[in-house]
Amino acid sequence: MLELNDLDIFYGDAQALWKVSLLVEEGEIVTLLGSNGSGKTTTLRAISGFLRPRNGSIYFKKERIDCIPPYEIVRRGAAQIPEGRRLFPTMTVFETLTIGAYIPRAWKMKAEAIQRVFSLFPILEERTNQLAGTLSGGEQQMLAIGRALMSHPKFLMLDEPSLGLAPIIVENIFNIIRDINQHGVSILLIEQNANMALQLAHRGYVLQTGRIGFTGPASELLENDQMKKAYLGL
Amino acid sequence: MNLKLFLDQILNGIVLGSMYALFASGLTLIWGTMKMLNFAHGEFYMLGGYALYFALTLLDVPPLVAVLFAIGVTFLVGLIIERLVIHPLLDKPGWEVSPLVATVGISIFLQNFALKAWGERYKNVPYFIDGILDIFGFRIAYQRLLILAVAAMAIGALWWFLKKTRFGMALRATAQDREAGMLIGINTHGIYMMTFGISSALAALAATMLAPIFLINPWMGLSSLLKAFIVAVLGGLGSVEGAILAGIVLGLAESFAVIIFSSEWKDVFSFVILILVLAIRPAGFFGKKEW
């Protein structure tokens, strides 16, 4: 589904990623871990088309996407739920979901899509006319996920969905992510909460200051003491 | 002051104010979506006026067609200018200031182009509807009623467009969070082009309605531009509802100011309001905190 090959990303003259290679197979949940500043968000921004790699390439569904604009990438079926959710403050829940279906092929099917999002997140249906900016943290995260789902993506990227949320809500959301995955959406999950992420994912990668340090099946990474030491400083 | 004069002033204020509202909505739309000030906004107003004039005199078409022609032509010019001049600047460093400076250049160019091409003599455009409506001794020119009707329709159309259509919602989304908009598949460059076009069209519409009253000349842009700034800031830069409310408020305030002060000082009154708003509450009526 998604393939990153030896990606070098620069911000001006400062290098942020060194030869990053990454794979997400169809149907998988892959998690990208790393401490603050290790380059996780940079990786997502590159995949979504905001950053152009200086070297290396990005393939999505066997097609090269590292030189096409962000909106085109969404049209091809790769959606991202950015860090901090980035909702539209003065749009209602309903409007947010509606505009989430902006791309032409999704627009025609938006009524059904909204119903599906409501069945996933019943609380959103209750709040349908409320402004996005007035929702609680957990509800905002659900709305952000719902908005991304409106474009019928085959591949979903989540940037730190657990940030600032209570554990019980995080658990709920992670269950829903699992659910979405089981309906055929491949997932790339960025998380600081390594434990929960590795329990959800099939495989994982660990970024250390812009380089992939470890990779392997999630269960192995959970056991890997060396990784915990290097990554968590234990 | 008797009742008749009072009502007359209120009507005048609302008529003029509604046009201020439309004109300023365009300016505020560009600010809200593209985070830039279009210093050439007045020149689109002027172009609309001249387009109307030429449609009526050279092409000799009925007023409705002439108005649509003027709006259409100005819309296209707006699209072209955005694509050629503004678009390249928005991604480069210095984008906070360079589009403003570029529109200053465009403004000067268009003003003097009009001066050279069409001369400095003021051009006259006849009322679209002649005649006066007489209700209970209170007389209103049909032209002014027409302006009110057009204003109401235009504002309604604008509201519907922004709230209910796919493109309008995309425009609002882009204005609130550009990157988040890109992440749901919105092509911001297309949005920017259309925003400029729509803004120009709104300016042209205001011009076509006011042309029979105010006459057409190369400098009509600059004086109205300052007015548009005041209205947009008063309403809150970026807020279309704010601009509409503020337009009508300013129109009314000006009408009464003319009675109290005199017409020469009317503009000073408006500028003082602008400075006060910017000093005390830069966000205006409905604006966001981003000055």
Added chain:
Amino acid sequence: MKDIVQNFPAILSSQKVAPFFMGILIFFPVIVQDPYVLNAVILCMMFAVLSSSWNFISGYSGIFTFGHQGFFGIGAYFSALLAMKAGISPWLGLLIGGIVPAVLGFFVGLPCLRLRAAPYIALTTLAFSEIARITCMNLVELTRGDLGLWGIPAFTDIALPGIGSLSFSGGSRISYYYLILAIFIITMVVFHLCLKSPIGLALRSIRDSQEAAESLGINITFYKLLAFMMSAFFAGVMGSFYAHYLLILTPTSVFNVGLMVEIVAITMVGGFGSFWGPVLGAFLLTLGLEYLRFLGEYRFITYGILLLIVILFMPEGLGKKLSRGKEKNKGKVNFVVS
């Protein structure tokens, strides 16, 4: 071509060119006495002072004002009216013509303190300038409005030790030339000293990051208001000079937004945020357009197009790039313009 544009400010600021340029200016009237040419250079220097003073607040301090013409006009009218109605010597008028706008600059700056984004500041200052313009227009008994103020007294003859008496009457421009040259030199020296001093440092840090400057304990309010007052002062002095040079004033001519556009164009073309940039732009554009006199009424169209071309094709857009370019090019000071 790109390289030449990028390096122009660097070329000028090199120790070699500036004194050379000033030397030419000082001895110019010895060689050329044609009043038409002298007039052109006088205008150049006027715009150099106007643009440099605008650049001081917008390029160096990061406060993008759009009402500089207001200070120019106020200086002009105050000086002219004081001379005509109160018999005050134009020489004193020069000073008053600077001080009054400076004080007003303080008050214009006050509402601008909270504002950061360029358009808000531009609008506020433009509003002040327009208020000044309309006021001048309407106070007809005092200013004769747009009919114009005629017969403004010229500078009185002064006796300079060692040189003899300088006469400002008659057709000779030479005295005016040296007067404006003196003002120009004083202006550049004052700004140079200012920018090198802690004031300059403070202003530049405010421009680059107001938060950082504040956290370093810099009194933002003080420096911003100082910038307003200083830039207004020199604009006002220019206004006063203009009044006693042309001997005629109308509100439309001095409070003209077109004047502001010229200043912006000159500064952008010459180098926004660089020291000699506005001077370069002033001489380039003013002289260039004088020689393109046949374009006459197309002058403003040309300004508009020039502005567009510069904005669109400048290597990396506006502003900080140019001053950083200067630092990058410090090693290339001997760049030859071929």
